[in-house]
Amino acid sequence: MRQLKIGTSSVRGVVGESLTPELLVDFASAFGAYCDGGTVVIGRDTRRSSAMLRAAALSSLLAAGCHVLDLGVAPTPLVSFAVRALGAAGGLSITGSHNDARWNAFKFLGPDGALLNAVNTEELLDIYHARDFIRVPWDGLRGWEPAPDDLLPRYLARLLAALDVAAIRARRFRVAVDFCNGAGLPVVARLLEELGCALIPLNEEPDGVFAHAPAPTAANMRQLAALMKHLTVDLGAAINIDGDRIGFVTADGEPLTEEHTLPLVAAHVLSRQPGPVVTNLSTSRMVEAAADAAGQPVIRTMIGEGHVMGRALAERAALAGEGSGGVALLPAAATFDAFLTLGLVLEAMAASDESLAALAGRLPRSAMRKGTVACPPNLVYHVLEGFHEHYQRARLDLTEGVRAAWHNGWIHVRASNTEPLVRIVAEADTEERAEEMFENAMTFANQAAFVTAGR
Amino acid sequence: MRKPLSLKIGISGVRGIVGDSLTPRLVASFAGAFGTYAGAGPILVGTDSRPSREMVKQAVIAGLLGAGCTPVDVGIVPVPALQLHVREAHAFGGICVTASHNPIQWNALKFFGPDGIILRPNQAAELVDLYHQGVYTRALADDIGTVRRDDTTLRRHREAILRAVDVAAIRRRKFRVAVDCCNGAASLATPAFLRALGCDVMEYYTNPDEPFPRDPEPTPEHIVELCRVVKLADAEIGFAQDADADRLAIVDETGAPLGEECTLALAVRHVLRRTPGPVVVNVSTSRMIDDVAAACACPVVRTRVGEVNVVEGMARHQAAIGGEGNGGVIVPAINPCRDSFVGMALILEALALDGGSISAMRARIPTYALVKAKLDCPARDIAPALRALQDRYAAETVDLTDGLKILWPDRWLQARGSNTEPIIRVTAEAPAEAAARALVAEAVGVLEGLVRA
Structure with a gap:
């Protein structure tokens, strides 16, 4: 696996391998130039290596003439809120997010509080590659200071304004939350208090020593699920390190996959806040069912929050999200926001007076299969062309790779952005159909890669 | 002609605009090289x-x-406080972010080993190799x-120095002291330090968040304001420090600047009178030191310019005191580096034990005129120019420790390439200013002819 990933809106790497102080100061210098020496809000997650990224960011942003406001340890949605609340030129969230502890990253936010979209990222990379940095003289340096104390309460007020607080308070929910030793506790503790809920925290020490892999997948929620079997709680939730992704566990201790998060919110919220839903090509079609019920369209984009949110803002969408558990209710949030999502799921339970299991049961049945096929980068194009032909009789979407849909399922084949392989995702209403589609695609991909390689 | 270089990577650290x-990028990379050099342990950063x-x-x-x-x-x-702390705390090393006496648009990194001493030339060379590799x-x-x-x-730092001087004697005198910290690194330290010595302190420019009010080099032309306030406020003595507080200049009770060279001469005189022994100074230091040492029958050893050279020379000769003529007093037993606080403590102790005024103490040392000039010269042409100048003085006593130094019984002339700029520095010292000027003018005339040719 490549150890440096320069993707839309972020630069990620393995600390000490690809992520060196030199690379970090250069990227932060490029971002300082991108922000044209304006005010930049920074926040960081709980990883120990985040202190190194912070120092590199501070030095470079100061050298570019930026005024820096430091939130300290703060989740990405709070950085996003602070950028908008303070009218800053940009934000820098220092977090390896859902990646394991070896990794860390800069996530770049624009003045709208959203991660940089594809076009803006390209501009940032052009500055980086040309080393077209701003260097102000000594009397142009503007310094840094801690961000104002009132940002967290103001952010909470923003979350509460988007929720039916009275309805949730009336239910006095008990909620178990697995923080994976990330940055989420201060926000969740105050949010649940305001919502009249009791918090049962798990892995809440913000020491950056992760109890398990941070992505809120069903597999990573096993500890939370096991704990919940011994407790009387209404809802379990796992939040990743910087608070952009969330997964849920039912009161009985059954973890839902992270694909459920977006459709759960969509099924609840679109009736009171109509508008399009934007998601990526590989996300479960459960969201279509929820949107159809509310008469709203679903727009699919390339993979990645930068693509999804960029399109959602352009479309004035009501809701955006990905199958990874990241959801944003617009316009309250400009990034995926696990805290707002937690509130919305509680609101859904309160409004319907139903358990999470019952709400999830109302979503259409979904069976998904995901896999990869090794493929040299120079052959990927031919393999995808082959799929294009192979799926001639399906409904095709060529936004990124090939997505073929039938009435009872779909399959998405695309090149990995980061590794020499082809990713295949299939979804159907039964396990058998999903397996059949998936196996067919895997066989075809292997043959295509083999035949192409042999040419 | 090329634009003058604004980056200097050398044995004294990394300096740039x-x-x-x-x-x-440059700074992070050099710090990474130093971390690699020093090892994965605590590194003090000031x-x-x-x-x-x-x-x-x-x-x-x-x-x-x-x-x-x-x-x-x-x-x-x-800087000297950081150096002492590195040694006391058994840190793996130290980095000080300071451009010393350079103007405010500059900054620099100075690197210190676990002994608190600035990296020696071979150590610094290893660091630079690591950086380049x-x-x-x-x-x-x-x-x-x-x-x-x-x-x-x-x-x-304060406690280490107070342990080494007669604090009771100094406190009894309740000195009235004016101090100018240039809003530099000493701003937070000096007032408390002098008050611990029982002084009535009038502090000027002790706000590190304000810009430098003057050129940080504490030469007489830069400290006229301190001279005025010493006189107006009836202070017994005035002290001026540079931006990183390794150098000290003194103003007497009449408001006259004694000149930086006097600081070391007075400190040396005080120490040798109690504990005779060798004195180590650099080749550019005033011959006042020779007179002071001769009066105590002590030898003077001269080294190349540069703090580390003097410190090494002091270790080799087991000298109790030494330093550099530009106001840098070194007492290895307290802190083996130029330390303006050690200088202040010694001068105040001398005054307390002596009982008289600073001007009276100054009068006991002969006066010389020191005249300096510099001329631009590409680095590659410096050595040939100095060799040609040496031929001009072939009949005289020559010292080649650092550049070229010509010695006469009561005067000397020196020409050497700068460590930091493409210039030749010419310095002469003689009993009277006219004589010193004549020596400098003659040397500059010869060099100009060579450099232009």
Whole structure:
């Protein structure tokens, strides 16, 4: 696996391998130039290596003439809120997010509080590659200071304004939350208090020593699920390190996959806040069912929050999200926001007076299969062309790779952005159909890669 | 002609202009090289008061963390205090963010070993090699350290010096002292230090968040304001420090600047009268030292210019005192580096034991006129020019310790290439100013002819 990933809106790497102080100061210098020496809000997650990224960011942003406001340890949605609340030129969230502890990253936010979209990222990379940095003289340096104390309460007020607080308070929910030793506790503790809920925290020490892999997948929620079997709680939730992704566990201790998060919110919220839903090509079609019920369209984009949110803002969408558990209710949030999502799921339970299991049961049945096929980068194009032909009789979407849909399922084949392989995702209403589609695609991909390689 | 270089990477550290050559990238990379050199342990990081201090310090912290070190942020501190702290705390090394006496657009990194002494030339050369090779220790996520803060530097330094002088005698005199810290690294330290010595302190320019009010070099033409206030406020003595507080200049009770060269001469006289022994100074230091030492029948050893050369010479000759004529007093038993606080303590102790005024004490040392000039000369042409100048003085006594020095019984002339700029510095000292001027004019005339030719 490549150890440096320069993707839309972020630069990620393995600390000490690809992520060196030199690379970090250069990227932060490029971002300082991108922000044209304006005010930049920074926040960081709980990883120990985040202190190194912070120092590199501070030095470079100061050298570019930026005024820096430091939130300290703060989740990405709070950085996003602070950028908008303070009218800053940009934000820098220092977090390896859902990646394991070896990794860390800069996530770049624009003045709208959203991660940089594809076009803006390209501009940032052009500055980086040309080393077209701003260097102000000594009397142009503007310094840094801690961000104002009132940002967290103001952010909470923003979350509460988007929720039916009275309805949730009336239910006095008990909620178990697995923080994976990330940055989420201060926000969740105050949010649940305001919502009249009791918090049962798990892995809440913000020491950056992760109890398990941070992505809120069903597999990573096993500890939370096991704990919940011994407790009387209404809802379990796992939040990743910087608070952009969330997964849920039912009161009985059954973890839902992270694909459920977006459709759960969509099924609840679109009736009171109509508008399009934007998601990526590989996300479960459960969201279509929820949107159809509310008469709203679903727009699919390339993979990645930068693509999804960029399109959602352009479309004035009501809701955006990905199958990874990241959801944003617009316009309250400009990034995926696990805290707002937690509130919305509680609101859904309160409004319907139903358990999470019952709400999830109302979503259409979904069976998904995901896999990869090794493929040299120079052959990927031919393999995808082959799929294009192979799926001639399906409904095709060529936004990124090939997505073929039938009435009872779909399959998405695309090149990995980061590794020499082809990713295949299939979804159907039964396990058998999903397996059949998936196996067919895997066989075809292997043959295509083999035949192409042999040419 | 090429634009003058604004970056200097050499044995005295890394120096550059903020917004030009001194970039976060350069600083982080050099800090990574130093972290690799020093090893994965605590490294003290201090700064002077320049507005660029935070930008440079954060890049240093990033570089050190990346190399697996534990940066210990000690804040705004005098360089000698940082050096003492490195040694006392058994740190793996220290980095000071300071451009010393250079104007405010400059900043620099100075590197110190675990003994608190600035890297010796061979050590500095290894560091520069590491930088150029670019193969650093890279800590993986689990081995990244945490940034620590430590605010004990000033207290440790103050207490170490107070242990070494007759505090009771100094306190009895209740000296009325005016001090000009140039809003530099000593701003937070000097007033408390002098008050601990029982002084009535009138402090000027002790706000490190304000810009330098004057050129940081404490030469007479830069400290006229202090001279005026000493006189107006009836102070018994005035002290002026440079931006990183290694150099000290003295103003007497009449408001007359004694000149930086006098600081070391007075301190040496005080120490030798009690504990005779060898004195080590650099070749450019005033011959006042020779007179002072001769009066105590003590030998003078001269080294190349540069603090580390003097410190090494002092160790070799087991000297109790030495230093550099530009106001840098070194007492290895207290702190083996130029330390303006050691200078202040010794001068006050001398006054307390002597009972008289600073001007009376100054009058006991002969007066010389020191005249300096410099002329531009490409680095590659410096050595040939100096050899040609040596031929001109073939009949005289010549000392080639550092550049070219011509000695007569009561005067001397020196020409040497600068360590930091493409210039030749010409200095002469003689009993009268006219004679010193004549020596400089003659040498400059010869050199100009050679450089232009």
